[in-house]
Every structure is written in C-alpha cells, then in structure tokens.
Amino acid sequence: MNRSERAVITRRPRHPSSVIPPHPPSPQVAAPLAGTADLLAQWMNGKKPATTTSTRPDHGSGLRFAFYGRTSTVRHQDRVSSQGWQRDMADELVAGHGQVVAAYFDAGTSRRIPWRQRPQAAQLMAAVSGPGSVIDAIVVGEYERAFTGTQFTTLYTWCTRHGIQLWLPETEGPVDLANRDHRALLSLLATQSQREVLRARHRVLAAMHNQATQQGRYLGGRPPYGYQLVDAGPHPNPADARWGRRLQRLAPDPRTAPHVAWMFRQRLAGHSVASIARHLNERGIPCPSSADPDRNRHRTRGAWTLRTVAVILANPRYTGRQTWNRRATGSEASASTPALSAKAAHPALVTEQDFIAAQQIRAARTASDGRARRFALAGLIHCGVCDRRLDSHWNHGRPTYRCRHGHTSTQRAGQERPKTLYIREDHLIDQIDIRLEEQVSAAKLEPDRTRSTRVATALRDSRLFIIYDSAGWRLEEIDSS
Template identity: 80%
Template sequence: MANGLVAGSGRIVAAYFDAGTSRRVPWTQRPRAARLMAEIARSNKTIDAIVVGEYERAFTGSQFATLYAWCLRHGVQLWLPETGGPVDLGNRDHRALMSLLAAQSQREVLRARHRVLAAMRNQAIQQGRYLGGRPPYGYRLVDAGPHPNPADARWGRRLQRLAPDPRTAPHVAWMFQQRLAGHSVASIARHLNERDIPCPSNVDPDRNRHRTRSAWTLRTVAVILANPRYTGRQVWNRRATDTSGPTSTPALSAKVAHSALVTEQDFITAQQIRATRTASDGQPRQFALAGLIHCGVCDRRLDSHWNHGRPTYRCRHGHTSTQRAGQLRPKTLYVREDHLVDAISIQLGDPGNDGHTRPELDRPRHRRVAAALRDSGKIIVYDGAGWRLEEIDSS
C-alpha cells in the first residue's frame, strides 16, 4: 500500500513495523514508532514524509491528531491511502474523513477485544484450559502436551496445567479444614504465622516482587478460601476490570480440569461459614438469622448483636466511630431474634404449631426458621414498625 501510494512521487527509504504492539499504545511508547520519530528529529530533512499503509493498524482515538501536530512541527508530511497522498487538516473533507477513520478504528479495537475475550471465555468453560497468570498458592505449573493449534504446535508451543505443589498444597487443605471447623479467617492466619508457614509471596518471590513477603495476612487467607480453583475447576476473569458486557463475568470450567485440593461441597460450605466468637464467659454466641435480616430504612444487613443475654440484631445505617456522633441519621434499629422467630414461624407454618410430631422437631425453632428461609430463598425486611418477607434478588 505504501509503495503504491508514493509511486511517482518518491521512494520508501526505511520501514518501521511494531508487530505485536497494541494500536492503543501511543506512538512514543511503541519501540519501532518511537525509533522512527527519533530518526526524523535528528535526520535534518533526510526524511520528508511518513507513509501509513492502513489507518486502522496505526491509529486509534486521538493518536492521529497528536502525530499530525508533531509532524507539522518537524516539517514532515503524513501520507494515507484514504486521502491519496499527504493529509491536510486545513481541508474540510480531510477533517471529516479523519473523524470517520478514527471512529472506525475505535470500533475495530472494541470488536477485536470482544472476540478475544469471548474466545478465552469459551476455552476456559468448555476446555478447562489454563490461560496464563500466576498459579494459585498450593499449585504449580506442569506440562500438558502440545498446543492444540497445529501452527502453534509446529512452533514448539505447549500447553500448561495446574498440579498440586507438594510443599504448599497441604497448607491449603489445612486452611479449609480449619474454616469448616468454624475458625475465623484471622485465627487461621495467626496459626499459619505461629507455625512459620511461608506465605505465598515468600514461596514464589520472583512472581510476587510487589509483596512484602513478611507474614500471612487476613486478606491473603480470605482470597485463598474464596478461590474456586481449589475445587479442580478452571477459573478465568475473576477480577474483571471492565464490568460491562457478558465477557466481564467470571468463567468457571464445566468439567474438572486439574486435581482438587477441596471438594466442591466443602468449598461451598466454607463460603457460608460465619465464625462464632467466644464471649467472656467462654460460651460461643450463635445467631441463627445472621445475614437474613435487612434494614427496611437503608437496605443494609443487620449486624448480629448480643444484648441482655440473648441474640439481637441492629442496624446503625452505616454509622461508624469515624463519623461525628451528632451527625444526622436515622435512629439505630434493634430487633430481638426470639420475637422474630415466634412471628415468622407462624407465617411459615412451623410444624410445632399443628400438634403433630415430625422428625425436624429435634432442632430448635430458631434453626428451623432460619433453614426454612434459606430453603425458600427469602429474607426478612425490618424497619422498626414491622417486618415482611421478600425474595432474594439474584440479579
């Protein structure tokens, strides 16, 4: 394209192509393009024009206008096939054409990005393929055979998959065992530090250079306990930066792709556990309706609160100690668990109220009510004046 464009007007003296560089990167940050600009800046008029073979492969967004202004400062013309020669933004038709080309280029960037992300999503879901990134703590990368694409296979490219790391996999299994036993995330992290178990950044310092490598933190343990890869299924796009579109949601493989460190049932159970705290009298406080009561004023979940020897729930409507006490806000909401249980059990048809003996009566009433709410997918909405049951919004 470039040779045909300059035929009869000049000749191409050098070619600069940035293979493998995104067109979204500015010219000053592209290796070959930056070298071209440096060559023009010191060439003393030996180069009098930049010839672009295809606009969409060279520019996107406002990059053309930026380079055009740079070319004017250095006395260099900018040639495009679409204009049949040098671009002149003083020409109204050229300005309109450049605006159209910029929009088309941006659209092609988005289209290509969507195709790539959709392909990666399908590879993760349908094939369970490992698509790069750091292996999670407890796993290592092993060879998985030649690349399924014949062209890539001829180049010697091979697939990789996750396999349990004999040094760290037992620690992951231990974390899930502790969580299933009801221990808090902070307690698990503390015990790991007391046992001098190396944290992820210590085990793999080359791939975790931004970490301190000093000790386990609550956040590190929480992330491990929430990672579904430990069930043996491949996961892609767990931390999407773009929340728009169907490709932004996490993808979970339809089949097991590598050895599991925890069963799927135990993993699901671990996500639902709320560690019980031991009070000053040595007895754990248990709240059957924890997470099932929402505030009808601010739509927050009510906090579990032990008051006068019984479980209660409260909502401070987002107020914390970092805010001024005199700040205007709704009055703190309180409700007793036993009051709600008595009222809700009647509406749910508690088997204890019909006089018949049933197997589930061996559980306390508050546990039966909590189980009924979870099974039916309902929550309690309380606003101080009354309560109502609502379906959980799954969207």
C-alpha cells in the same frame, strides 16, 4: 485524487548535512551483488532491464521521508515480515516523490498507546522537532497499524505545526483535512480501526469463555497457591500441535497443597481468617510469594496477611473446577461473564460442599443469647492518632471500638506502637446524644429504632463523623471533595 489536488505544506529550509541515515540492513540478510539484484527484479516483474551506469539512489532530490510502522506483539508476529510489507507499501507510495531517509518501527506496542508513549514514535517526533532536522514528511505503511481513535488528528495537527506532511497509502499521498473526501475517508478509517480492535477482543474473550466452561482449559496466569502446572497433552489445534505447543493443567503441589487443605479445615472449624494467618506465620509456613518467587517478583515475600488467606479461601479453583474472568475490569467486565467449568478439570483440594460452607462463615458471631452482634457506629469513628477507622470489637457482651494503629492479629504482640484506643459504644452514645439533640429529636419519632441506631442515622444524615483519641472525642464534617 489527482496529484494537482494534493495539499502541499510549506516547508522551512533544513540544513542538508543533518540528514538522518536509513537503518542498516538486518545482519542476517546478506547484501546482494551491486546491480544484479535490480536486473533480476526487473526480469521477475516482466520489465526490460534498463541500461544504467549507477544503481545508487539520488538522496538529494525530492522529499525526505521518515517511515513509521508498528506490530502489536513480538511473540505472535514476525517483526521482519511485518516491517517488510509495511515498508514496501511506504516505498511504493513515495516512489517518484522522494526517498525514505529514516525508519522507525515499534514492535510489541499496542495501537491504543499514544505516539508520544511509543518508544520509536517518540524518537521520530523528537527527530522531526529537533534542531537541524531534514525530514519533510512522515509516511506510514498502513493506517490501522499506526493509528486508532483520535490519534491521527492529533498527529496531523502536530505535523502541520512543524511544517511537514503526513502521507498514507489510503489517500495515495499527503493527507489534507481541508479536503472533504479526505475527512470522510479518515473518519471511516478511524471507525474501522476501532471496530477491528473491538471485534478481535470480543472473539478472543468469547473463545476463552467457552474454553473455560466447556473444556475446563487452563488459560494462563500464575497457578493458585497449592497447585503446580503439569503437561496436559498436545494442543487441540492441529497446526499448533505440529509446532510442538502443548496444553497445561493444574495439579496439587506436594509442598503447598496440604496447607490449603488445612486452611479450609480451620475455617470450617470456626477459626477466623486472622487466626489462620497468625498460625501460618508462627509455624513458619512460606507464604505464596516465598513459595513461588519466580512468579511473584512484584511481591515482598513477607509473611501471611489477612488478605492472602481470604483470597485463598474464596478461590473456587480449589474445588477442582476451572474458573476464568472472576475479577474482570473495564472492557473485559462488560464483554464476558465469569466462567466456571461444567465439570472438574483438575484434582480438588476441598469439596464443593465444604467450600460453600466456608464462604458462609462470617466474622460476626451471635452473642450468648443468640442475637446477632450489631455495631451502630461502625465506620463513623476515626482515630485521632493514625487516622484509621476504629475496629468494631465485641467485649463483655457489648459493642466497643478500638484502634491498634496498624497492628493486626497476624503479628506477634510486643511491637512498639501507640497505646491502643478503646471506647464503649454506650458511653459514646450518651455523650453524642446531647450534642445531637436537635437531629436525634427528629429521629425519635420512630419508636422502633434503638437509641444507637438513631444517633448513627443522625450522624450520617448530618455528614458528620467522630474523631477519637486519648484526649476525648469531637465531631467533624465529612469532606465532600
């Protein structure tokens, strides 16, 4: 596109005394001697050195640009080199049109994060919109480093509102969305940027899936309770191995592995998850957050809970097989299926047969007559004191419901709390049957259903649930909002 065709956005006057100075050079790089660097650079580029009396740039002429760049990570990318080539692209673009007077560079920030949530980009936007700003235009080193999705359109609208230009190397100058060619190019760049993200994610997830299934490789994260990380030899990539990178694998932790094996033995013996957690607390066994506080800084380091024990008993890594992506969410869930190594990758704490048997044990037991215990009103009764759902409880051969107001079997008795609510299902069914006569009468046309099942069906069909407290019970409609 010719320069004459480029759109020029009217700029309101700024006060020259508030020019934002450029960032100082990195302290690790020594400043070259004045004049020598320019002459040598011209010689390297095959240009004839120009006779000049001053090497100081003229900041008073042309547009005043703010440079913006970004790199995704600080661990796998060199900020100096990444910022350097992006800045070179920007300087080459604005040469002859003005001078970069301020630089902003986000390191370790994903391109999916909006500009206002990126630290340096937010500072840039604040500097442009603040009083006394002298920035005439924003220039970026590469579109894909700065934008993805609809971010460009959002920023372009913002720049137009503040009367500044937005320059891209891909458009060889200021962007003008009124130009049909610019609109087509920006649409292509947005698609290409999104495709790059999706393609990289697909490759990484596919590679990790293969590494877990075929190689049984440990792919990071906190080691499960009962295991510790040990060295597994040099990295299989020769280049990474030359840099000293090494693999890791899981090995039994002598402090915690016996407790994991004990949990599985207790579960296979028929003990409930609650009783296992309670015995661990009574014995003073450190829970995972206490045993490994450095990797569990986000946890409270409290006592064993039902959830903690249940997660351990359901983790197939204890069989010696490596797993990955078991609880994937969002893009990972659709991009890759759960991975299980084809063979053992580390010492097992439980056999595969015992692990499968432990998964088949359920809290619901058969009654003395061999019939399964069923709770027709499970989930339909709410406590009027604490608003929790009443727990299903089998007592004296019949279904009952109770609420202990947050007290669990993993805690010692005696803690102050409201009196436990308790009600028998048959007593409640007798009372509700009268209130739901019309609804239940229709359900009675199905003789193969029990009375409790008919009442529960009528409640669900009518979108009603039961509120129960010491004063009695009442029906309330489920709030659809």
